[in-house]
Amino acid sequence: MPELPEVETVVRLLRPALRGRRIEGLRVWWERSLGGVRPRDFRRAVVGTRIGRIWRRGKYAVCDLERAGDSAGHLLCHLRMSGRLHVEGASSGRGPHERVRLLLSGGRALRFSDVRKFGHLGFAECASDALASLGPEPLGRSFTGSWLHAALRSRRRALKPLLLDQSFISGLGNIYVDEALHRARLHPLRRSDRIAARSAVRLHGEIIATLREAIAHDGSSFDTFYRTPEGRPGRFQDQFQVYGRQGKPCRSCGTPVRRLVVAQRGTHVCPRCQRAPRAL
DNA sequence: AGCTACTCCTGGTAGC
DNA sequence: TGCTACCAGGAGTAGC
Numbered sequence: 673m674p675e676l677p678e679v680e681t682v683v684r685l686l687r688p689a690l691r692g693r694r695i696e697g698l699r700v701w702w703e704r705s706l707g708g709v710r711p712r713d714f715r716r717a718v719v720g721t722r723i724g725r726i727w728r729r730g731k732y733a734v735c736d737l738e739r740a741g742d743s744a745g746h747l748l749c750h751l752r753m754s755g756r757l758h759v760e761g762a763s764s765g766r767g768p769h770e771r772v773r774l775l776l777s778g779g780r781a782l783r784f785s786d787v788r789k790f791g792h793l794g795f796a797e798c799a800s801d802a803l804a805s806l807g808p809e810p811l812g813r814s815f816t817g818s819w820l821h822a823a824l825r826s827r828r829r830a831l832k833p834l835l836l837d838q839s840f841i842s843g844l845g846n847i848y849v850d851e852a853l854h855r856a857r858l859h860p861l862r863r864s865d866r867i868a869a870r871s872a873v874r875l876h877g878e879i880i881a882t883l884r885e886a887i888a889h890d891g892s893s894f895d896t897f898y899r900t901p902e903g904r905p906g907r908f909q910d911q912f913q914v915y916g917r918q919g920k921p922c923r924s925c926g927t928p929v930r931r932l933v934v935a936q937r938g939t940h941v942c943p944r945c946q947r948a949p950r951a952l
Numbered sequence: 953a954g955c956t957a958c959t960c961c962t963g964g965t966a967g968c
Numbered sequence: 969t970g971c972t973a974c975c976a977g978g979a980g981t982a983g984c
Contacts, residue, residue, distance in 0.1 A: 673977065704960085731978085753977055754962085769962090788961045790978070829954065838979075845978070895976090896963090936956080937977070 674751040676843030677886035678898050682757055683728045685901040689759040690723045697775035705771035707794030717745055717795045730806045730842030734799050746799040755791030758783055758901040806842040810879050821872035824864040832860035833935040847892055847915045850940045852879045854914045859946040860934050914940035
């Protein structure tokens with residue numbers, strides 16, 4: 673499932689293919705993929721614009737749009753679980769599960785495909801308004817060990833649901849939360865306000881390290897969904913310590929990895945490396 | 953404030 | 969073989 677490293681990979685690969693192209697038309701096969709914008713309004717907003725900067729915020733991919741050099745709003749894409757973006761020739765036939773297609777100058781097309789239809793390729797007048805509720809970027813300057821420690825202490829929630837909360841930190845999903853918690857040797861059900869400063873700093877470091885390594889491997893393709901815009905799977909799944917490894921030995925201590933459900937999510941822990949809180 | 957359940961979806965798979 | 973039932977999962981929302 674696309675999380676920060678997968679979206680970062682997609683953005684990096686799409687950037688050279690999209691930058692400077694004009695949007696000349698569109699096809700919409702599944703209206704809800706526009707995220708609540710009516711197709712008519714979407715068409716009026718984007719057709720005739722030129723794509724400027726292409727960037728990422730949390731799990732969102734964003735394209736700045738320009739008209740005659742002035743800002744003309746933004747394309748906002750969230751891949752959710754099965755969304756894919758890629759650029760191809762505009763004349764190619766509709767791909768399997770293709771939901772939206774933007775026809776671009778130079779005979780190219782940006783295709784948004786999404787098996788499960790949870791993703792969005794939408795339009796926002798103002799990206800910073802649309803993304804205002806997102807918490808800090810884990811790879812940004814404001815995400816520091818002391819910030820994390822203070823933020824954890826200010827809440828009273830289990831670690832995992834808190835780290836999955838995009839208004840707390842943006843970009844982490846089920847896979848990277850499990851991986852970072854294991855690397856930091858913290859159990860997902862530990863209460864956030866009971867995490868010592870040293871542990872918070874360790875967690876901070878492991879979140880960053882996990883995300884950086886995942887980006888360096890073009891993300892993770894755990895299931896059939898995530899592919900880079902070039903159609904290649906990511907490679908970070910081979911480095912997983914716990915995610916999807918229930919019953920297999922922990923790579924640190926050999927104890928079988930256990931799967932539990934936390935906040936309705938499959939959750940993977942090493943019962944030895946990640947000691948459960950006493951209250952359990 | 954923080955929890956649980958439910959919703960949106962489809963493909964894959966388990967069980968019969 | 970072919971059917972049904974169930975599951976995964978990000979995020980928004982409702983109810984407690």
